[in-house]
Amino acid sequence: MKAADLLERHRDPWNQATRHPFLDGVREGTLPRGTFETWLVQDYLFVVEGLKFQARLLARAPRRDQALLIGGLAALEEELGWFEEQARRRGLGLDAPRHPTNAAYCGFLAGLEKEPYAADITALWALERAYLEAWRGAEPGHPDYREFVEHWTTPGFADYVSRLEGAADAALGEAGEEERRRAERAFLEVARLERDFWEMALGTPEENGGRVG
Numbered sequence: 001m002k003a004a005d006l007l008e009r010h011r012d013p014w015n016q017a018t019r020h021p022f023l024d025g026v027r028e029g030t031l032p033r034g035t036f037e038t039w040l041v042q043d044y045l046f047v048v049e050g051l052k053f054q055a056r057l058l059a060r061a062p063r064r065d066q067a068l069l070i071g072g073l074a075a076l077e078e079e080l081g082w083f084e085e086q087a088r089r090r091g092l093g094l095d096a097p098r099h100p101t102n103a104a105y106c107g108f109l110a111g112l113e114k115e116p117y118a119a120d121i122t123a124l125w126a127l128e129r130a131y132l133e134a135w136r137g138a139e140p141g142h143p144d145y146r147e148f149v150e151h152w153t154t155p156g157f158a159d160y161v162s163r164l165e166g167a168a169d170a171a172l173g174e175a176g177e178e179e180r181r182r183a184e185r186a187f188l189e190v191a192r193l194e195r196d197f198w199e200m201a202l203g204t205p206e207e208n209g210g211r212v213g
Protein backbone atom coordinates (compact mmCIF):
# COMPACT_ATOMS: atom_id res chain seq x y z
CA MET A 1 0.00 0.00 0.00
CA LYS A 2 1.24 3.46 -0.94
CA ALA A 3 0.06 6.66 0.70
CA ALA A 4 -1.56 7.86 -2.53
CA ASP A 5 -3.66 4.65 -2.65
CA LEU A 6 -5.53 5.99 0.38
CA LEU A 7 -6.64 9.04 -1.59
CA GLU A 8 -8.12 6.76 -4.24
CA ARG A 9 -9.67 4.34 -1.82
CA HIS A 10 -11.35 7.03 0.26
CA ARG A 11 -12.24 9.61 -2.32
CA ASP A 12 -15.47 10.79 -0.66
CA PRO A 13 -14.09 11.53 2.80
CA TRP A 14 -11.05 13.10 1.15
CA ASN A 15 -13.17 15.40 -0.98
CA GLN A 16 -15.09 16.44 2.11
CA ALA A 17 -11.79 17.23 3.84
CA THR A 18 -10.51 19.40 1.02
CA ARG A 19 -13.58 21.09 -0.49
CA HIS A 20 -15.86 23.14 1.64
CA PRO A 21 -18.08 26.24 1.50
CA PHE A 22 -15.57 27.91 3.83
CA LEU A 23 -12.93 27.60 1.09
CA ASP A 24 -15.39 28.86 -1.54
CA GLY A 25 -15.92 31.87 0.71
CA VAL A 26 -12.15 32.42 0.89
CA ARG A 27 -11.99 32.38 -2.90
CA GLU A 28 -15.02 34.57 -3.48
CA GLY A 29 -14.80 36.86 -0.48
CA THR A 30 -18.26 35.84 0.68
CA LEU A 31 -17.50 34.53 4.17
CA PRO A 32 -19.86 35.68 6.90
CA ARG A 33 -18.24 38.30 9.11
CA GLY A 34 -16.05 36.86 11.85
CA THR A 35 -15.76 33.46 10.22
CA PHE A 36 -12.25 33.83 8.92
CA GLU A 37 -11.09 35.28 12.22
CA THR A 38 -12.56 32.30 14.10
CA TRP A 39 -10.72 29.93 11.79
CA LEU A 40 -7.45 31.90 12.11
CA VAL A 41 -7.40 31.85 15.90
CA GLN A 42 -8.42 28.17 16.07
CA ASP A 43 -5.86 27.17 13.46
CA TYR A 44 -3.12 28.94 15.41
CA LEU A 45 -4.08 26.93 18.48
CA PHE A 46 -4.05 23.78 16.34
CA VAL A 47 -0.55 24.49 14.98
CA VAL A 48 0.73 25.00 18.55
CA GLU A 49 -0.23 21.37 19.21
CA GLY A 50 0.91 20.29 15.74
CA LEU A 51 4.43 21.42 16.56
CA LYS A 52 4.46 19.32 19.74
CA PHE A 53 3.14 16.30 17.84
CA GLN A 54 5.88 16.66 15.24
CA ALA A 55 8.55 17.05 17.95
CA ARG A 56 7.40 13.77 19.51
CA LEU A 57 7.35 12.14 16.10
CA LEU A 58 10.92 13.28 15.43
CA ALA A 59 12.06 11.46 18.55
CA ARG A 60 10.67 8.20 17.10
CA ALA A 61 11.61 8.76 13.46
CA PRO A 62 14.01 6.55 11.55
CA ARG A 63 17.33 8.17 10.66
CA ARG A 64 16.23 8.72 7.05
CA ASP A 65 13.33 11.02 8.07
CA GLN A 66 15.16 13.19 10.62
CA ALA A 67 16.17 16.01 8.24
CA LEU A 68 12.67 16.17 6.76
CA LEU A 69 10.97 16.38 10.16
CA ILE A 70 13.49 18.87 11.57
CA GLY A 71 12.91 21.10 8.54
CA GLY A 72 9.17 20.76 9.10
CA LEU A 73 9.54 21.67 12.77
CA ALA A 74 11.52 24.83 11.96
CA ALA A 75 8.83 25.79 9.44
CA LEU A 76 6.10 25.21 12.04
CA GLU A 77 7.82 27.50 14.54
CA GLU A 78 8.15 30.15 11.85
CA GLU A 79 4.49 29.66 10.97
CA LEU A 80 3.48 30.38 14.56
CA GLY A 81 5.27 33.72 14.30
CA TRP A 82 3.48 34.41 11.01
CA PHE A 83 0.10 33.63 12.61
CA GLU A 84 0.96 35.94 15.53
CA GLU A 85 1.73 38.76 13.09
CA GLN A 86 -1.50 38.11 11.14
CA ALA A 87 -3.52 38.15 14.36
CA ARG A 88 -1.83 41.36 15.53
CA ARG A 89 -2.66 43.09 12.22
CA ARG A 90 -6.28 42.02 12.52
CA GLY A 91 -6.51 42.92 16.17
CA LEU A 92 -7.24 39.33 17.23
CA GLY A 93 -6.30 37.82 20.58
CA LEU A 94 -4.80 34.34 20.37
CA ASP A 95 -5.67 33.26 23.89
CA ALA A 96 -9.16 32.07 22.96
CA PRO A 97 -10.43 28.75 24.33
CA ARG A 98 -9.94 25.81 22.05
CA HIS A 99 -13.20 24.92 20.28
CA PRO A 100 -14.30 21.33 21.06
CA THR A 101 -13.79 20.34 17.40
CA ASN A 102 -10.25 21.67 17.55
CA ALA A 103 -9.68 19.96 20.90
CA ALA A 104 -10.81 16.66 19.36
CA TYR A 105 -8.26 17.04 16.57
CA CYS A 106 -5.49 17.91 19.04
CA GLY A 107 -6.51 14.91 21.17
CA PHE A 108 -6.19 12.70 18.12
CA LEU A 109 -2.66 14.03 17.48
CA ALA A 110 -1.71 13.36 21.10
CA GLY A 111 -3.06 9.81 20.82
CA LEU A 112 -0.86 9.08 17.82
CA GLU A 113 2.02 8.67 20.24
CA LYS A 114 0.69 5.20 20.94
CA GLU A 115 0.35 4.33 17.26
CA PRO A 116 3.06 2.83 15.06
CA TYR A 117 5.36 5.23 13.20
CA ALA A 118 3.80 4.27 9.85
CA ALA A 119 0.40 5.49 11.08
CA ASP A 120 1.86 8.73 12.45
CA ILE A 121 3.81 9.70 9.36
CA THR A 122 0.77 8.83 7.23
CA ALA A 123 -1.36 11.11 9.41
CA LEU A 124 1.17 13.94 9.16
CA TRP A 125 1.34 13.59 5.39
CA ALA A 126 -2.47 13.49 5.17
CA LEU A 127 -3.01 16.62 7.24
CA GLU A 128 -0.46 18.61 5.26
CA ARG A 129 -1.73 17.26 1.95
CA ALA A 130 -5.28 18.18 2.96
CA TYR A 131 -4.21 21.79 3.48
CA LEU A 132 -2.32 21.90 0.18
CA GLU A 133 -5.37 20.68 -1.74
CA ALA A 134 -7.89 22.71 0.23
CA TRP A 135 -6.09 26.02 -0.28
CA ARG A 136 -5.29 25.23 -3.91
CA GLY A 137 -9.04 24.96 -4.39
CA ALA A 138 -9.39 28.50 -3.01
CA GLU A 139 -6.86 30.04 -5.43
CA PRO A 140 -6.25 32.84 -6.06
CA GLY A 141 -8.30 33.86 -3.03
CA HIS A 142 -10.11 37.09 -2.26
CA PRO A 143 -7.55 39.88 -1.59
CA ASP A 144 -8.47 39.84 2.13
CA TYR A 145 -7.33 36.22 2.41
CA ARG A 146 -4.84 35.87 -0.44
CA GLU A 147 -1.78 35.68 1.82
CA PHE A 148 -3.26 32.60 3.44
CA VAL A 149 -3.96 30.93 0.11
CA GLU A 150 -0.39 31.66 -0.95
CA HIS A 151 1.01 30.37 2.34
CA TRP A 152 -0.26 26.81 1.76
CA THR A 153 0.21 26.68 -2.02
CA THR A 154 3.87 27.65 -2.45
CA PRO A 155 6.14 25.28 -4.40
CA GLY A 156 8.17 24.85 -1.20
CA PHE A 157 5.13 23.62 0.71
CA ALA A 158 4.11 21.31 -2.16
CA ASP A 159 7.64 19.88 -2.12
CA TYR A 160 7.43 19.30 1.64
CA VAL A 161 4.14 17.44 1.20
CA SER A 162 5.61 15.27 -1.51
CA ARG A 163 8.64 14.44 0.64
CA LEU A 164 6.26 13.47 3.46
CA GLU A 165 4.49 11.19 1.00
CA GLY A 166 7.84 9.54 0.25
CA ALA A 167 8.44 9.05 3.97
CA ALA A 168 4.96 7.59 4.44
CA ASP A 169 5.49 5.26 1.48
CA ALA A 170 8.78 4.03 2.93
CA ALA A 171 7.21 3.40 6.36
CA LEU A 172 4.16 1.68 4.86
CA GLY A 173 6.45 -0.47 2.71
CA GLU A 174 8.12 -1.80 5.84
CA ALA A 175 4.92 -2.08 7.88
CA GLY A 176 3.08 -5.27 8.66
CA GLU A 177 -0.59 -5.77 7.92
CA GLU A 178 -1.80 -4.52 11.31
CA GLU A 179 0.34 -1.39 11.09
CA ARG A 180 -0.99 -0.65 7.61
CA ARG A 181 -4.53 -1.05 8.91
CA ARG A 182 -3.77 1.44 11.67
CA ALA A 183 -2.26 3.84 9.14
CA GLU A 184 -5.42 3.64 7.05
CA ARG A 185 -7.54 4.30 10.13
CA ALA A 186 -5.38 7.33 10.98
CA PHE A 187 -5.78 8.63 7.43
CA LEU A 188 -9.56 8.38 7.69
CA GLU A 189 -9.53 10.14 11.04
CA VAL A 190 -7.52 13.01 9.57
CA ALA A 191 -10.00 13.31 6.69
CA ARG A 192 -12.93 13.45 9.11
CA LEU A 193 -11.24 15.91 11.48
CA GLU A 194 -10.24 18.20 8.61
CA ARG A 195 -13.85 18.32 7.41
CA ASP A 196 -15.01 19.02 10.96
CA PHE A 197 -12.49 21.84 11.24
CA TRP A 198 -13.97 23.67 8.23
CA GLU A 199 -17.44 23.07 9.64
CA MET A 200 -16.34 24.55 12.94
CA ALA A 201 -14.95 27.62 11.18
CA LEU A 202 -18.15 28.24 9.28
CA GLY A 203 -20.16 27.48 12.37
CA THR A 204 -23.86 28.05 12.72
CA PRO A 205 -25.33 31.53 12.48
CA GLU A 206 -25.84 31.40 16.27
CA GLU A 207 -22.18 30.61 16.88
CA ASN A 208 -21.23 33.53 14.64
CA GLY A 209 -23.46 35.88 16.57
CA GLY A 210 -26.28 35.61 14.05
CA ARG A 211 -24.43 37.73 11.52
CA VAL A 212 -24.65 36.89 7.86
CA GLY A 213 -22.27 38.96 5.80
Ligand code: MP5
Pocket residue numbers: 043046047050076079127128130131194197
Ligand atom coordinates in the same frame (compact mmCIF):
# COMPACT_ATOMS: atom_id res chain seq x y z
C1 MP5 B 1 -2.93 22.18 8.85
C2 MP5 B 1 -3.39 23.23 9.64
C3 MP5 B 1 -1.64 22.24 8.11
N1 MP5 B 1 -2.67 24.35 9.83
N2 MP5 B 1 -4.60 23.14 10.25
C4 MP5 B 1 -5.35 22.05 10.09
C5 MP5 B 1 -6.66 21.96 10.77
N3 MP5 B 1 -4.95 21.03 9.32
C6 MP5 B 1 -3.76 21.09 8.72
O1 MP5 B 1 -0.55 22.26 8.98
P1 MP5 B 1 0.60 23.35 8.81
O2 MP5 B 1 1.57 23.02 9.84
O3 MP5 B 1 -0.05 24.70 9.06
O4 MP5 B 1 1.12 23.26 7.41
